[in-house]
Amino acid sequence: MMSCHPWNQALWDRLTADVSQLPHGILLHGPAGVGKRSLALALAKRMLCSQPTPEGACGQCPSCSWFDQGAHPDFRLIEPAEPDAGEEGAGKKGGRHIAIQEIRGLAEFLALAPHQGGWRTVVVHPAEAMNVPAANALLKTLEEPPSRVLIILVSHQPRRLLPTVLSRCRKVAVTLPDTESALAWLGSQGLASAEMLLREAGGAPLKALDCADPERLARRERFLEALSRPSPAGLSVLAQDFQNRLDEAWGWFSRWVHDLMRVKLGSQARYFKERHVELDRQAGALPLEGLMALEEEVRRAGRWLKHPLNSQLLLESWLLRYADLLEDSHGR
Numbered sequence: 001m002m003s004c005h006p007w008n009q010a011l012w013d014r015l016t017a018d019v020s021q022l023p024h025g026i027l028l029h030g031p032a033g034v035g036k037r038s039l040a041l042a043l044a045k046r047m048l049c050s051q052p053t054p055e056g057a058c059g060q061c062p063s064c065s066w067f068d069q070g071a072h073p074d075f076r077l078i079e080p081a082e083p084d085a086g087e088e089g090a091g092k093k094g095g096r097h098i099a100i101q102e103i104r105g106l107a108e109f110l111a112l113a114p115h116q117g118g119w120r121t122v123v124v125h126p127a128e129a130m131n132v133p134a135a136n137a138l139l140k141t142l143e144e145p146p147s148r149v150l151i152i153l154v155s156h157q158p159r160r161l162l163p164t165v166l167s168r169c170r171k172v173a174v175t176l177p178d179t180e181s182a183l184a185w186l187g188s189q190g191l192a193s194a195e196m197l198l199r200e201a202g203g204a205p206l207k208a209l210d211c212a213d214p215e216r217l218a219r220r221e222r223f224l225e226a227l228s229r230p231s232p233a234g235l236s237v238l239a240q241d242f243q244n245r246l247d248e249a250w251g252w253f254s255r256w257v258h259d260l261m262r263v264k265l266g267s268q269a270r271y272f273k274e275r276h277v278e279l280d281r282q283a284g285a286l287p288l289e290g291l292m293a294l295e296e297e298v299r300r301a302g303r304w305l306k307h308p309l310n311s312q313l314l315l316e317s318w319l320l321r322y323a324d325l326l327e328d329s330h331g332r
């Protein structure tokens, strides 16, 4: 049976207490990795199920089995297409949009009578991937929705949505679970080092699960090892190797610098506690002002990181600045 993640149970109960009171448009918003998409799909499935229980869809009826096969005639899931590996722009996150054609297709779908004579449900994920024409097209549907239609928008960044779209939806916040529930769930998924990964994921359990990918863990180890024993040559190689993974490198490097600042100011490391010996040593040697300037620069860069331009140069410039700082601190 499909249901939501355990930390979203209370929210689920509130949403499904009386489905006749649900509005036409719901916006599930919150940080990435807290289970918004699963919650949206569970709700969509619950509305279509012919024998729903308080826990959700029954999982047995024909409607549920169509849904599970991705073939329910009264359901649409609208997501940006995965770019083909060979396609131009593949691997660049900036290029993934929900285009107006898809929303027009949705309007056509909703103009027809429901196949099963009951509800029709739509999930748009993530809603901020709609470009402006697409969002405006959706707005028309939200303004004059056919009866028994539920449109669920899922958004990690609701501020990027058109205010007119926002105003047509009931906003439902999906928040980070408390650490204890998150760790309990990660444990039940068989995740080792759950605490470390949850910290790195900023408390978002599904993100922590993604972080546990063995290849990613190996890259993380390599990156931290190079920062722990830095040499200009080693950092330059690192910058080259991670030029296509700037997001990842930025995440680790900014946390590393943040930890150095904390240790420098007499607190404990937050993210890389397992490297406290190296952090202690470097924080002791590095000048506070240089460290503060570097942290500020790296933090600001995070805002426009999605632009693929010159990412190698950027990473290289941080790492070389870091090497310079270390060099200076040894020279004193």
Ligand SMILES: [Zn+2]
Pocket (backbone or CB within 6 Å): 049, 050, 051, 052, 057, 058, 059, 060, 061, 062, 063, 064
């Ligand atoms: Zn069912």
